[in-house]
Amino acid sequence: MRDYLYIPLGGNRKGPTRTYINLMTTMLLGGLWHGAAWTFVVWGGLHGLYLCAERFLKARALGQLTFWRTLGGKITLALLTYFLVNLTWVFFRAQDFGTAWRMITSMLLINRGGAPVLSGYFLITAGATVLAMLLVHWRMRHQTLHEEVQRWPAFAVGTAWAAMLWLIVTTQGGGNAFIYFQF
Amino acid sequence: MPSFTSSFKPSDAAPVYQRDLPALAIGRAWIIAAVFFVLTLSAWEVKWRAYGAQPTYQNSDGAWAIERRRIADEKDATVLLGSSRVLFDVQLAMWERILGRRPIQLALEGTSPLPALEDLAADPHFTGRTLVGISPPLFAMGMNRREAAVKNWKRETHSQRAGQWLSMNAIEPFFAFYEPDFALVPFLKRQEWWPRRRGVFTYKDVRRLSTQGRDRNTRLWDKLEKDAAYRELAKSIWRQIFAPPPGITREMAQRTEQEQLERAAAAVTKLRQRGAEVIFLRAPSDGEFLAAENGGFPRARTWNSILEKTGAPGIHFQDYPELRGFTPVEWSHLSGADADRFTEALCGILARDYGWAPATRKD
Numbered sequence: 217m218r219d220y221l222y223i224p225l226g227g228n229r230k231g232p233t234r235t236y237i238n239l240m241t242t243m244l245l246g247g248l249w250h251g252a253a254w255t256f257v258v259w260g261g262l263h264g265l266y267l268c269a270e271r272f273l274k275a276r277a278l279g280q281l282t283f284w285r286t287l288g289g290k291i292t293l294a295l296l297t298y299f300l301v302n303l304t305w306v307f308f309r310a311q312d313f314g315t316a317w318r319m320i321t322s323m324l325l326i327n328r329g330g331a332p333v334l335s336g337y338f339l340i341t342a343g344a345t346v347l348a349m350l351l352v353h354w355r356m357r358h359q360t361l362h363e364e365v366q367r368w369p370a371f372a373v374g375t376a377w378a379a380m381l382w383l384i385v386t387t388q389g390g391g392n393a394f395i396y397f398q399f
Numbered sequence: 400m401p402s403f404t405s406s407f408k409p410s411d412a413a414p415v416y417q418r419d420l421p422a423l424a425i426g427r428a429w430i431i432a433a434v435f436f437v438l439t440l441s442a443w444e445v446k447w448r449a450y451g452a453q454p455t456y457q458n459s460d461g462a463w464a465i466e467r468r469r470i471a472d473e474k475d476a477t478v479l480l481g482s483s484r485v486l487f488d489v490q491l492a493m494w495e496r497i498l499g500r501r502p503i504q505l506a507l508e509g510t511s512p513l514p515a516l517e518d519l520a521a522d523p524h525f526t527g528r529t530l531v532g533i534s535p536p537l538f539a540m541g542m543n544r545r546e547a548a549v550k551n552w553k554r555e556t557h558s559q560r561a562g563q564w565l566s567m568n569a570i571e572p573f574f575a576f577y578e579p580d581f582a583l584v585p586f587l588k589r590q591e592w593w594p595r596r597r598g599v600f601t602y603k604d605v606r607r608l609s610t611q612g613r614d615r616n617t618r619l620w621d622k623l624e625k626d627a628a629y630r631e632l633a634k635s636i637w638r639q640i641f642a643p644p645p646g647i648t649r650e651m652a653q654r655t656e657q658e659q660l661e662r663a664a665a666a667v668t669k670l671r672q673r674g675a676e677v678i679f680l681r682a683p684s685d686g687e688f689l690a691a692e693n694g695g696f697p698r699a700r701t702w703n704s705i706l707e708k709t710g711a712p713g714i715h716f717q718d719y720p721e722l723r724g725f726t727p728v729e730w731s732h733l734s735g736a737d738a739d740r741f742t743e744a745l746c747g748i749l750a751r752d753y754g755w756a757p758a759t760r761k762d
Contacts, residue, residue: 335601336594337587366421373423374431381436386443388582 461563481532509544535696
């Protein structure tokens with residue numbers, strides 16, 4: 217989207233107003249590309265809104281606070297980004313806006329009337345997976361994978377490979393190809 | 400996390416575009432990986448063999464497709480349709496011994512026989528005989544757990560067929576762990592040590608019940624006969640389905656039943672017009688399962704309606720002395736030995752009453 221939409225539209229080289237327009241256009245089209253449904257457009261539009269808001273605030277007093285450069289500030293921004301992106305995923309996945317609204321009001325604890333659905337197994341595995349992903353991304357934010365692996369002894373690398381192979385074989389997943397290969 | 404992609408641009412984290420391998424002893428890492436992988440996978444295989452599992456062919460969509468494709472060359476074949484009762488209770492070797500020709504096993508567990516029956520009706524090649532097992536709730540509710548096998552068999556790609564061939568020749572005959580019920584995620588999910596959340600009903604998935612041969616000849620897994628706890632687990636899983644599913648009103652259920660009957664009638668008419676024969680079969684059930692079936696799907700409303708609407712004959716286990724007296728192990732399926740005897744008795748009825756004896760097919 218950056219190389220084939222945003223940059224050909226002019227990117228950030230045509231002034232601030234045009235930059236915001238280019239960001240929104242790129243993300244709206246990116247949303248529509250996923251399917252002919254307004255929920256996808258909203259998903260893209262929200263991402264565009266977030267990018268515009270980030271750009272707007274970064275240039276102003278709120279975005280210049282030294283707090284954002286501290287460890288606490290970086291963690292806050294990471295969690296805020298994760299939270300805002302999670303809201304957009306609801307629109308991506310929901311069949312219609314009514315369903316999306318029900319999900320969001322449940323997520324924000326506004327709608328408390330629903331029956332519990334997820335079992336303890338799902339809550340724990342989903343929570344553990346999310347935590348692991350955040351920790352790994354945090355650790356890897358300033359280095360590449362091969363820089364990290366280079367520090368490991370061969371024994372640790374071999375053991376990790378064996379563990380991954382064992383998990384692949386014992387999980388017995390289906391043969392579904394990467395979904396974007398269809399496009 | 401910086402990554403290398405097609406639109407890679409140099410950055411602080413990766414100032415030069417390069418894909419060098421990490422400087423580590425890769426050969427040693429591979430040997431360690433291979434040794435640990437073989438050891439851990441062997442331990443996993445030993446675990447499942449100790450549980451009573453043996454290598455068996457998988458009841459996959461690909462295996463179903465192989466059998467379904469036989470009809471193109473065996474136009475007058477005998478085909479078995481239905482759900483798991485026909486799949487487990489009708490033994491192909493015994494059938495071949497008595498009636499002279501091995502049938503094609505196309506029954507699919509947890510699934511109404513209607514999609515497969517309609518698929519046969521739409522196939523101009525098929526002019527043979529079909530025995531259609533009816534499990535009243537599956538038929539009446541139009542259950543479609545394995546319907547994808549029927550929908551997709553014509554669309555199988557070459558890579559899927561190649562994968563199926565590899566699986567059936569290189570993996571399935573050798574590894575006991577290679578069974579969907581033994582996969583890591585279902586195994587972890589059913590452990591008792593997960594905390595229970597109040598108000599959440601966790602449905603227990605149907606566990607492994609069978610072993611299967613290369614041509615889909617299937618027998619009830621003997622663990623259900625030998626292991627009382629496993630047998631009780633199977634019964635407790637059936638109990639979950641005795642209550643009607645939530646959100647289904649009586650009107651919706653009646654509409655679905657009527658629709659199933661009409662579709663069945665249309666399919667049977669089409670088959671009979673082509674000279675194919677259709678006989679329905681109600682295989683034995685017992686205990687709480689039979690009570691639930693009789694309560695929710697009484698014979699007059701289901702079985703009798705099917706025969707009346709389709710005009711096809713039927714064999715109900717309660718109507719024949721030689722089919723009574725079998726005790727399904729977990730209320731629903733016969734043991735391997737009983738399945739042999741049931742098949743023998745069933746074939747006797749088919750030969751005596753319907754002329755399905757060797758070389759005496761009615762025209």
